[in-house]
Amino acid sequence: MDLEAFKTTKAVVPPPVMPWREFADWIRMSQSHDIVWGWIRHGYIPSHKVGKHVVVNVALLTSQLLEQEWTL
Numbered sequence: 001m002d003l004e005a006f007k008t009t010k011a012v013v014p015p016p017v018m019p020w021r022e023f024a025d026w027i028r029m030s031q032s033h034d035i036v037w038g039w040i041r042h043g044y045i046p047s048h049k050v051g052k053h054v055v056v057n058v059a060l061l062t063s064q065l066l067e068q069e070w071t072l
Contacts (some may be wrong), residue, residue, distance in 0.1 A: 014026070014058045014059075014062070015058060016059040016065065017056065017057050017058060017059070018055060019053060019054070020036065020040055020055065021033060023056040023058065032051075046060040046061050046064070047063060
């Protein structure tokens with residue numbers, strides 16, 4: 001992506017937490033909700049149960065991803 005295309009792209013600021021199904025749709029896994037639920041169940045994605053609802057901690061996930069060392 002060149003710099004001009006980047007300047008015209010609007011940044012999406014995620015909420016700190018969101019319901020897990022909305023999170024699955026947001027990461028474009030709407031056809032694979034079962035996979036996302038498995039990630040949550042196995043602890044790969046930080047989440048918390050609020051009453052009968054499960055929410056993904058997007059802020060913590062983002063922080064964890066930014067702290068990882070990425071090698072290409």
